[in-house]
Amino acid sequence: MHYRPMGKLGWDVSALGFGTMRFPLRGSWTEINEEQSAAMLCYAIDHGVNYIDTAWRYHDGVSEEFLGRTLTREQRAKVRLVTKSPIWLIESKTDFHHFFAKQANRLKTDTIDIYLFHAVNGERWEKIKRLKLLDEMEKLRREGRIKHIGFSFHGSPNTFNEMLDAYPWDMAQIQYNYLDTEFQATVRGLDYAHSKGVAVVVMEPLRGGKLAQHNPEIDLILQEAPIHKALVEWGLHFVMNHPGVATVLSGMSTLEQVEENIAYANSFPSGGLSTPELELIERLRHSYEKKIRVPCTSCRYCVPCPEGVEIPENLSLLNQAVWEGKTLGWMHKWYQEFESTDPYTYWHGKGAASRCTSCGECLSKCPQNIAIPDELVWVRRLFEEGLSVDQLKK
Numbered sequence: 001m002h003y004r005p006m007g008k009l010g011w012d013v014s015a016l017g018f019g020t021m022r023f024p025l026r027g028s029w030t031e032i033n034e035e036q037s038a039a040m041l042c043y044a045i046d047h048g049v050n051y052i053d054t055a056w057r058y059h060d061g062v063s064e065e066f067l068g069r070t071l072t073r074e075q076r077a078k079v080r081l082v083t084k085s086p087i088w089l090i091e092s093k094t095d096f097h098h099f100f101a102k103q104a105n106r107l108k109t110d111t112i113d114i115y116l117f118h119a120v121n122g123e124r125w126e127k128i129k130r131l132k133l134l135d136e137m138e139k140l141r142r143e144g145r146i147k148h149i150g151f152s153f154h155g156s157p158n159t160f161n162e163m164l165d166a167y168p169w170d171m172a173q174i175q176y177n178y179l180d181t182e183f184q185a186t187v188r189g190l191d192y193a194h195s196k197g198v199a200v201v202v203m204e205p206l207r208g209g210k211l212a213q214h215n216p217e218i219d220l221i222l223q224e225a226p227i228h229k230a231l232v233e234w235g236l237h238f239v240m241n242h243p244g245v246a247t248v249l250s251g252m253s254t255l256e257q258v259e260e261n262i263a264y265a266n267s268f269p270s271g272g273l274s275t276p277e278l279e280l281i282e283r284l285r286h287s288y289e290k291k292i293r294v295p296c297t298s299c300r301y302c303v304p305c306p307e308g309v310e311i312p313e314n315l316s317l318l319n320q321a322v323w324e325g326k327t328l329g330w331m332h333k334w335y336q337e338f339e340s341t342d343p344y345t346y347w348h349g350k351g352a353a354s355r356c357t358s359c360g361e362c363l364s365k366c367p368q369n370i371a372i373p374d375e376l377v378w379v380r381r382l383f384e385e386g387l388s389v390d391q392l393k394k
């Protein structure tokens with residue numbers, strides 16, 4: 001495993017970090033397949049991964065509980081354990097400490113290595129300032145309950161820079177990949193954080209798996225590559241190529257993905273990517289940009305919807321249809337199963353797009369700023385009214 005400096009913190013972090021939002025499941029999002037997930041964690045730690053990232057809301061709290069139950073004392077000593085304060089649920093200092101105590105309890109740890117404000121945007125940054133929550137973070141650090149203070153970010157470039165100027169953060173977690181260099185914090189924000197010695201941790205290096213999807217045009221670009229790498233490998237190497245990136249979080253769902261991602265972290269060239277390699281990534285970026293309609297990362301921050309619409313599943317179907325250039329039989333079958341009452345169908349009860357009443361409740365929760373109700377109208381028109389993909393309006 002390669003290790004990189006963790007900003008100004010004086011320790012090195014594995015180039016690949018383990019994100020725990022996408023553990024394999026036995027059923028619903030809260031039913032983690034513990035046997036498989038434990039094997040994945042074991043493999044990762046045995047192969048040098050020393051950074052594990054979780055949050056209050058991952059698997060509705062079960063991710064933290066599972067880590068607390070599963071990490072052995074020896075494993076815990078080898079890793080930095082990171083979790084995040086659910087700032088959207090906090091209305092007072094008391095709330096902040098209430099959630100922290102529950103999280104520390106779930107994780108069964110005396111000290112959380114890095115505690116973050118989760119998914120900060122302009123509104124949440126105002127709340128952090130109004131409630132003086134940085135003072136509370138400092139208090140936890142003085143008491144030895146946390147070691148470092150940071151935030152994960154889904155806001156505008158201006159908010160990101162304002163936050164960096166307002167406080168000497170230890171780390172910032174941002175979305176960065178070869179499609180998102182001008183999105184949210186942007187690459188300039190990454191540069192700025194790096195210049196201040198803030199450790200930058202990257203999430204969504206593959207845009208929620210979209211940059212791992214093949215099609216004939218992508219495959220042709222890969223065949224013509226000066227150096228042969230897997231599609232995921234190109235995505236991870238692009239992120240690792242920025243010297244300001246400390247570690248790349250990958251939300252892995254199978255042991256095979258863990259094995260592959262560790263191999264890709266190890267294959268990153270020590271001198272960085274060459275010009276032909278960067279040109280190849282530029283071709284991949286162009287090809288994907290044409291094909292991805294909705295930048296949904298399946299983070300699930302938007303659910304539950306009061307009407308029961310399973311938003312990420314619907315948007316995934318929309319992207320699949322645009323990707324293929326048409327709706328296919330299996331897509332219609334899935335969509336029908338979104339309203340199925342048969343418990344034995346795979347997608348039963350997922351909540352079809354036509355349930356949406358355009359109440360707008362999901363809009364402020366989406367870190368990707370997707371116009372969710374508008375996109376759901378297109379899902380309905382594609383899968384209920386027989387519209388073709390060619391008729392989809394941008």
Ligand code: SF4
Pocket residue numbers: 305306307308309311355356357358359360361362363372373376
């Ligand atoms: S706008 Fe539609 S999808 Fe969003 S919360 Fe309201 S009903 Fe649900």
Ligand code: SF4
Pocket residue numbers: 295296297298299300301302303311312315365366367368369370372
């Ligand atoms: S619509 Fe937005 S909030 Fe919902 S899963 Fe997709 S990216 Fe996340």
